[in-house]
Amino acid sequence: MTRVAYFPDSFHEINGVAHTSRHFEDYARRRGLPFLCVRAGERREALAKEGNLTTLELPRGILSFALDRGLQFDPLWARHWPDIVRTVQDFRPEIIHITGPSEVGLLGAWLAHRLKIPLAASWHTNVHEYAALRSRWLLERLPAQPSARAARSVEATALRIAAWFYGKARVLFAPNLELCRLLEHCTGRPCHLMQRGIDARLFSPERRQCEPSDRGFVLGFVGRMSVEKNVALLVRVQRELEALGLRDFRFRIVGQGKEETWLRQHLPRAEFPGILRGEALARAYAGMDVFVFPSHTDTFANVVLEALASGVPAVVTPDGGPCSLVRHGKTGFVASDADFARAIARILGDPMLHTLMREKARAFAMGASWDAVFDGVYAAYEPVLAAAKAT
Secondary structure, three states: OOOOEEEEEOOOOOOOHHHHHHHHHHHHHHHOOEEEEEEEEOOOOOHHHHOOOEEEEEOOOOEEEEEEEOOOEOHHHHHHHHHHHHHHHHHOOOEEEEOOOOHHHHHHHHHHHHHHHOEEEOEEEEEHHHHHHHHHHHHHOHHHHHHHHHHHHHHHHHHHHHHHHHHHEEEEEOHHHHHHHHHHHOOOOOOOEEEOOOOOEEEHHHHHHOOOOOEEEEEEEEEEOEEEEOOOHHHHHHHHHOOOOOOEEEEEEEEOOHHHHHHHHOOOOOEEEEOOOOHHHHHHHHHEEEEEOOOOOEEHHHHHHHHHHHHOOEEEEEOOOOHOOOEOOOOEEEEHHHHHHHHHHHHOOOHHHHHHHHHHHHHHHHHHHHHHHHHHHHHHHHHHHHHHOOO
């Protein structure tokens, strides 16, 4: 059995990396695989063992700063180096797997180099696109053409830096084929699909609890309310649906983020239940009629798969990973920003199509499983381990 030391960027937070990481650890636990997870957290007992599973959870310090709501970076994380080295050496991993250039991932990559252990890396976030979007507030002060050129330069530079970092790994993983091709081109390393699975027992149409007094359609969004999620499009969607004569709807927006105050101001009929987990989240999905996900930067979007499993058709953009999850015209629509509202209106205006999409969305999601995802990851480790043994 392959001995894996896993260094995730986040584990307890509410995001795709953390969601995948928790399921990866659970997969190793259920299979009895030798697995070490080194992560940031607040657990008092830092080192814990459960069968073949070992976890080392270490706190971030007072100088940590927020990259986004719920996402922290500790510039002094290297103070944990002695504990991490000792734990890794005791565990004797055959491969170290990181999820990105966080303080945890950087230390994991350096440790792989120092101990001459093969490195695997997962790409979960389009950091180059995020960098361009986050620089927009500054670039908007420039004239239009120089601003566009500067944005492209920021994105290209961020991609070169990310490619240099990921090129240190022997094998790469990404959640969609488009990213796999990009990484192979930029790094010269093999890249394998590492999509995400679904708990179809939790996320299910059976959790729909609509009261007879409920009126109107519910358009749902789950995720971080931030500029890179393109949440401003939700306000445009409301305006355009009303212009089309549709007013019997409201938004249900689950999550948190810097754009929440602005959205509350511009979507007066929307519900904002905050961050939900477990059955409360599953009920929120099941009570939606259409899932609307306007992001152009997501590499996969667990939330789209969770909505489909709940029997909710989704409308997504043609960019990134979400469009690979939606079967256009069958489980929802893939639409540009300009066509987003019309796609939603088409579903809401055709009860037969809506019902059929609900059924097909659920059927599609039932074919995804976490076990299949991580079986593929372990299979991709094998050529790397064989090459390491041959040297």
